[in-house]
Amino acid sequence: MTAAAPTASAAAPLYVVKPFVSRVSAARRARDKALKVLSVVFTGLGVFVLFWILGMLLVKGVSALSVDVFTKITPGPGTAGGGLANAIVGSILLTAIGMLIATPIGVLAGTYLAEYGKASKAADLVRFINDILLSAPSILIGLFVYTLLVLPFGGYSGWAGGVALAIIALPVIVRTTEDMLRLVPGQLREAGAALGAPPSIVIRHVTWRAARSGMITGVLLAMARIAGETAPLLFTALNNNFWFSPTLVGGVSNLPVTIYQFASAPYDNWQALAWAGSLIITFAILGLSVATRFILSKGN
Amino acid sequence: MSTADDAGARMSRAQRIKPSSGSDKLFELASRSAAYFVLILLAGIMISMVIGGWPAFREFGPGFLTSSVWDTQSEQYGAWPAIVGTLTTALIAMVVGVPLSLGIAIFLTQLAPGWMKKPVSTAVELLAAVPSIIYGMWGLFVFVPLFAAFVQIPVSSLTEGLPIVGTILYARSPSGLGILTAGLILAFMIVPFIASITRDMLEQIPTVLRESAYGIGCTTWEVVRYVLLPQAGVSIIGATMLGLGRALGETMAVTFVVGNANRLSASIFDPGSTIASRVANEFNEALGMQMSALIALGCILFFVTFAVLVCARLLVARVGKI
Numbered sequence: 001m002t003a004a005a006p007t008a009s010a011a012a013p014l015y016v017v018k019p020f021v022s023r024v025s026a027a028r029r030a031r032d033k034a035l036k037v038l039s040v041v042f043t044g045l046g047v048f049v050l051f052w053i054l055g056m057l058l059v060k061g062v063s064a065l066s067v068d069v070f071t072k073i074t075p076g077p078g079t080a081g082g083g084l085a086n087a088i089v090g091s092i093l094l095t096a097i098g099m100l101i102a103t104p105i106g107v108l109a110g111t112y113l114a115e116y117g118k119a120s121k122a123a124d125l126v127r128f129i130n131d132i133l134l135s136a137p138s139i140l141i142g143l144f145v146y147t148l149l150v151l152p153f154g155g156y157s158g159w160a161g162g163v164a165l166a167i168i169a170l171p172v173i174v175r176t177t178e179d180m181l182r183l184v185p186g187q188l189r190e191a192g193a194a195l196g197a198p199p200s201i202v203i204r205h206v207t208w209r210a211a212r213s214g215m216i217t218g219v220l221l222a223m224a225r226i227a228g229e230t231a232p233l234l235f236t237a238l239n240n241n242f243w244f245s246p247t248l249v250g251g252v253s254n255l256p257v258t259i260y261q262f263a264s265a266p267y268d269n270w271q272a273l274a275w276a277g278s279l280i281i282t283f284a285i286l287g288l289s290v291a292t293r294f295i296l297s298k299g300n
Numbered sequence: 301m302s303t304a305d306d307a308g309a310r311m312s313r314a315q316r317i318k319p320s321s322g323s324d325k326l327f328e329l330a331s332r333s334a335a336y337f338v339l340i341l342l343a344g345i346m347i348s349m350v351i352g353g354w355p356a357f358r359e360f361g362p363g364f365l366t367s368s369v370w371d372t373q374s375e376q377y378g379a380w381p382a383i384v385g386t387l388t389t390a391l392i393a394m395v396v397g398v399p400l401s402l403g404i405a406i407f408l409t410q411l412a413p414g415w416m417k418k419p420v421s422t423a424v425e426l427l428a429a430v431p432s433i434i435y436g437m438w439g440l441f442v443f444v445p446l447f448a449a450f451v452q453i454p455v456s457s458l459t460e461g462l463p464i465v466g467t468i469l470y471a472r473s474p475s476g477l478g479i480l481t482a483g484l485i486l487a488f489m490i491v492p493f494i495a496s497i498t499r500d501m502l503e504q505i506p507t508v509l510r511e512s513a514y515g516i517g518c519t520t521w522e523v524v525r526y527v528l529l530p531q532a533g534v535s536i537i538g539a540t541m542l543g544l545g546r547a548l549g550e551t552m553a554v555t556f557v558v559g560n561a562n563r564l565s566a567s568i569f570d571p572g573s574t575i576a577s578r579v580a581n582e583f584n585e586a587l588g589m590q591m592s593a594l595i596a597l598g599c600i601l602f603f604v605t606f607a608v609l610v611c612a613r614l615l616v617a618r619v620g621k622i
Contacts, residue, residue, distance in 0.1 A: 039403040106334075128613060135545045136609075147352050234584065282431065
């Protein structure tokens, strides 16, 4: 569009063909240019911030990494050395509890929406509320679980933390399960039904199987979402600097809250551990997200 | 078709003869209950916020919303500074984040060469996967010192003594922490959400519309302004409100950089607090009326974000992605 039209040849000077660009007024061109430049700059800024954050984590985190980080427990105030072993194990445990609670409920609810409820009023309402829950502030979920499981039972526990994480994971799983099941062609279900299989058998043996990779993606996405959540754990699992009790009663150490408490502490080893923890958790989550994307693109 | 055949082969004789067995009903009941559980969950959150905050609402009445006192000694609590902080940081995040997101969406759908689309999209979406505590770390240790040295100090010395501007943009102690810093960090956190929804919306617009606009000689700006934005307008507003919902409730990153001051300042360079940061900071040490006041803050946050998210969802009407 902005390419200049062929200029009049010297042999025929009877009329001069003006270059095409001049027909687009300067003001229009300037506005167009501004939009393009700003779009490129803004995109560059977004990508730059991602690499800035990752670069910061690598620079500060790698130097803080050592074998001790994975083998020793978090140090008390003013104690030298220490690691993040209890926090890493605690985080894995809390995430696992959250996923174990959220996955069955989420898959069943998603199945209801896609297979039974479909366009009914009830299903529409569930869908709408699920979408709200998807973006609900996570700190409110922490407060909710505090009044539900911490206050009545007299103290912080890993179970409360796991439940709080499950509430955050649930809407993600519901949403992706429904979306993935809807992609399964109706003929597959009809073929199952034609063999005389009741709906529940068709769903479990035909529809779920056909949508399996997509459903796993949803579960992984939910896991990536809750693995780094801090706010809902503050009032539920809290944190501590020891190995937690096997019953998970009392504070359960976990990476995000440890990072929060150690980051702005006046002890050098705490700060170094906070950076090491940040590096571990971010790359674990980004790795999970990239893996999810990979599975999804393979599935298609 | 092979999956269906497998299923047929796996079915026991009993299942084939008696199609509507008890287990079939049970499965439907289980999935229906799971779906209704989602409704119960949201209702439960709402009820627990109202009940937990009730003592504070009853004690302070409507004055709870407008009072600026937050005194644990005399047990007097007011929500005003936290409400203002929440709204101001969210507003700053929107003012900065929305143009950024639109720019990225326009770049990805209109300008980027084919090979660039996927990696740039992925990078922007990964920005959404970074945990909020990491944004807090980045904000506190990297962004805050730079912001203090290159923005707060020079701007403060420029605006000192000026009317209005000298009040809003003046840092008494240029630490880098404050409402504006929190708003800027929030902006980067909501960009991936708004940008990816807007990108999906722009991609759904039929190519014919774009091509006809280019065909009559429109520039890219004119195509975007007069064809794409009007087409996708409502859903872009929805996406923006979805981002707003996130900005209002974001906790960890804000807690790191907002400065956590209980008083209200007229300057956006000064420290403040938001509802979420106040709750995160004080809840574990709170007892009695203070705890109730904090849950009451949570209750206010719940209803504000609920209203924003309901509007957002009605406007976006189920886009492909979150």
